[in-house]
Amino acid sequence: MKLMKINKILLGIFAGASVFAVAACDKFLDTNPDNRTEIDTAEKAVKLVASAYSTHDYICVATLSSDNLDDYSIQYTKTTRFRDEIWEWKDGVESNNESPENIWGSNYEAASSANHAIEAMENDLDWENNETLRQAMGEALICRAYAHFINANIFCMAYTSQYADKDLGIPYATEPEKEFNPKYERGTLAETYDMIKADIEKGLPLIGDDNLVVPKYHFNRQAAYAFATRFYLYHEEWAKAIECANKCLGANPEAVLRDYDIFGTMPSTANLRATQYVSSNEPANLLLMTAYSTHYAIWLNYTTQTKFNHGNYLATTETLKATQIFGSGTSPYSGKDSPHTFSGSFDRVMFYRVPYLFQYTNAVAGTGYSRTIYPAFTTDECLLNRAEAKIYLGDYEGAAEDLNIFIHNFTNCEDNFTPEQIKGFYDTVSYAEWNSGTVKKRFNSTLDTGEEGSIKESMLQLVVNLRRLENMGFGLRWFDIKRYGITIYRRVMNMAGSPDHFIDVMQARDPRQAIQIPVKVRTAGLEANPRNK
DSSP states (O other): OOOOOOOTTTTTTTSOOOOOOGGGHHHHHTSOTTOOOOOOSHHHHHHHHTTOSOSSOSHHHHHHHTTSOEEOTTTOOOOOHHHHHHHTTOOOOOOOTTSHHHHHHHHHHHHHHHHHHHHHHHHTSOGGGOHHHHHHHHHHHHHHHHHHHHHHHHHSOOOOTTTTTTSBOOOOOOSOOOSSSOOOOOOBHHHHHHHHHHHHHHHGGGOOSTTOSSGGGSOOHHHHHHHHHHHHHHTTOHHHHHHHHHHHHOSOGGGGSOOGGGGGGSOOOHHHHHHHHTOTTOTTEEEEEEEEOOTHHHHSSOSSOOSEEOOHHHHHHTSTTSOBTTBSTTGGGTTSSOOEEEOSSSOEEEOSOSOOEEEEEETTTTEEEEEEEEEEEEHHHHHHHHHHHHHHTTOHHHHHHHHHHHHHHHSSOOOOOOHHHHHHHHHTSOOOBTTBOOSOOOOOOSSOOOSTTSHHHHHHHHHHHHHHHHTTTSSHHHHHHHHHTOOEEEEEEOTTSSEEEEEEEEOTTOGGGSOOOOHHHHHTTOOOOOOOO
C-alpha cells in the first residue's frame, strides 16, 4: 500500500468538508484516508481515471438561477428551503445533494482523482510509450479541465476579455495534496481559464476511445472536442471553437444530430421519454453524467415541486410555444419531441428530458437515493456553438447554414432562412420586458454583439434562443445569461398564470452571478465572492 498523506476530509480548501479537532490530526495523517492502492499498472490507472467525474450536478442550481422558471406561489406552494434560496439568488446556507457546496466539492474530488492518475502515470508508468496510458492521460487532463471549468462558470463571473484579469478565479488543482491544510489563493479568472486551456490542449491529442467500455460515460474523442468547442467559445477564440466543432461534428452534421422522430412513435409517458432522451444509443449524446438529484421534480409531471415552474406564460411568450422564426405553438414540433402542457393540478410546460432514477441502498426497506442522468455535451449544442463562433467571425452565411440544419432537425420546418430573413423576423419582435415576454432579449455584454437590429445581433438572438430550447432543463441558459448580460426578473405570477409583480432583478455583471463559494471553504480562508452592500 502506497501511503498518501492527503487531508481528504478537508481536501485542502477544495472539498469544504468538516475540520477534525486538532488533537486528531496526527493520528489522521498516519493513515491512508482513502485506502487507495498503488497505481502501478495501466489497468489501475484507467480505473482511477474513470472516477474523475463529478457525482453532483450543477444543472439544478443553474436552472433555478436562470430565467427559465417563475414563482407560482400564489397557486402552488411545494418547494424546499434550498430551492427558495437559490431562486432568490441568496448566498444559501441550506445543503443538499445539488447545493453549491456539493458542486464545489464533487468537482474538486473529480480533479483530485485525475491528479492522482496523472501523478502515477508521470512518475511510475511509462505513459508516453504506452497507447493505453496515453489515452488515459488524455482523459485525465480533460476531466481535470472540465471539473474546473464547471466550478469557474458556477462560482465566478462569466469570462470576458475585458474583466477576466480582474475578476476572481478559482484555485486550480494540478497535483495531489500531500500536506495538512495547504493554503490556496483564487487568482484571476484569466489565470483559471489559461490553466483550463493548457489541460485541454495537452489532453486533446491524446484522447481516444480504446479504453472505454461504455464510451458515452467518459470523455470520448467527440465529447472532448465538444467541450473544447464550448471552452473556446466562452474564451472568445472563435476560430478554435469552429475547428474543434468541425472535428466533433464531422463532414455531415445532419447524421449525428438527435433523432427527434423517435419520440413520435413513443407513448407520452414522462419517464419513458426522458430515459430515451438520455439513451447512450442516441448519437447526439456525447457525454452522459449521473448525479444524486431531484431535478426531475421540476421537469417531469411530478407535483413534489410546484412553486417554481416553467409555466404556460413563459412557454407561450419566450420558449417552447412562443412565436419563433420557424413557427409557433406546438405544431412545429409535431411528431418530434413535442412540449407537454399540464393545466390541471399545476401549470407546467416542458420537454421530457430529465429522467427519474432511484438507487436502492436497501431494497427491502425501500430506501436509497434519487438519481438522474443528463447529457453534459450533445452534437446539437456543438452545432449551435459553431454557428455562434461563425457569427463573431462575420461568416453569416455559414452560421445561417448551421442554424438551418438545427431547425430542420429540431422542428418540422423545412425553410432555409437567410441572414436577411433572420433580421427581418427579429425586426418584428419587441424586446422583452418583465411583464411582456418575447423571444428577444437585450444584450448588455462586453462581447461585440453588433448594433441593435443589425444582422449580427439578430443572428445572435436566434442562436441564444435556440440554445435556450436545446438545453431546457440542463442549466446552460444560466451561462448564456451571464455571458450576454441578459436582465432577468424574479417574477411572481398571479392566479391567471400571468406576471403580477417582481421581487428582484439581476442585470449585467451583478456580483450575484458568481454564486457564493461554500461557507466551509470561506471559513478555511479562501476569499469570498464580493457582494454589493
